Amino acid sequence: MRKRKEKEKKPIRLLPILILLFIGLLGWYYTKSVEGIVIAISLALLLVIIFKIWLKSRATAKFRKAGIYEIDEMTGEEFEQYLGKLFEKRGFKVSYTKASSDYGADLILEDTEDIIAVQAKRYSGSVGVKAVQEIIGALKMYEATEAWVITNSYFTKQAEKLAETNDVFLIDREELMELILETK
Incomplete structure (x- = not known):
């Protein structure tokens, strides 16, 4: 009888959770409301998404400027x-x-x-x-x-x-x- 493989547990990354918690606390500190927490965390996540899109567009522009796509077709x-x-x-x-x-x-x-x-x-x-x-x-x-x-x-x-x-x-x-x- 074969042994069942145990699912590998992915380690929980603590730093992003701590950062979100800190941002939530800042939202609470300035607004003293749950809406403030939600807005602060939402804005932080939106900024992260915008930053990732910006990084990806820079990499694509670098590829285009270098002409690597044309090289791929040679x-x-x-x-x-x-x-x-x-x-x-x-x-x-x-x-x-x-x-x-x-x-x-x-x-x-x-x-x-x-x-x-x-x-x-x-x-x-x-x-x-x-x-x-x-x-x-x-x-x-x-x-x-x-x-x-x-x-x-x-x-x-x-x-x-x-x-x-x-x-x-x-x-x-x-x-x-x-x-x-x-x-x-």
């Missing part, structure tokens, strides 16, 4: 070209590898000090270990000093761990948007 090759232009604006000399037989790198960036092999992954899902493995293989092939994987998405935990172990620099969606906004 093909892999268009994404590589886009990144090449982005890094040229940042002062790198950019070389593109062949579409096939690229040995794991899509772009080679050069500045006065470094040669950077870049793997570009325009994905709708998470980028896994394979992308990190490919760029590690490209390091010696292109005599690169650094290896980067850039995506319009996010990385799996396994990819992050492998990258950290092998000194591979990962640029995910958030960092890509920051890079784009800094470059504009």
Whole structure:
């Protein structure tokens, strides 16, 4: 006979309750009525809702300004070209590898000090270990000093761990948007 799983009890978050209690007490202090308590708590909740909507609209505006939605619609090759232009604006000399037989790198960036092999992954899902493995293989092939994987998405935990172990620099969606906004 199988044991029934006990429902996990979610911890009660005490701070929001204490804040609402404090706001209710303020309402009572100034009005000496139950209506004052209700109005104070209602106004506080309304302000929280407005603040959350404002934060979400700022994030959406940031996405739009960075052009991340357009990047999401690009093909892999268009994404590589886009990144090449982005890094040229940042002062790198950019070389593109062949579409096939690229040995794991899509772009080679050069500045006065470094040669950077870049793997570009325009994905709708998470980028896994394979992308990190490919760029590690490209390091010696292109005599690169650094290896980067850039995506319009996010990385799996396994990819992050492998990258950290092998000194591979990962640029995910958030960092890509920051890079784009800094470059504009």
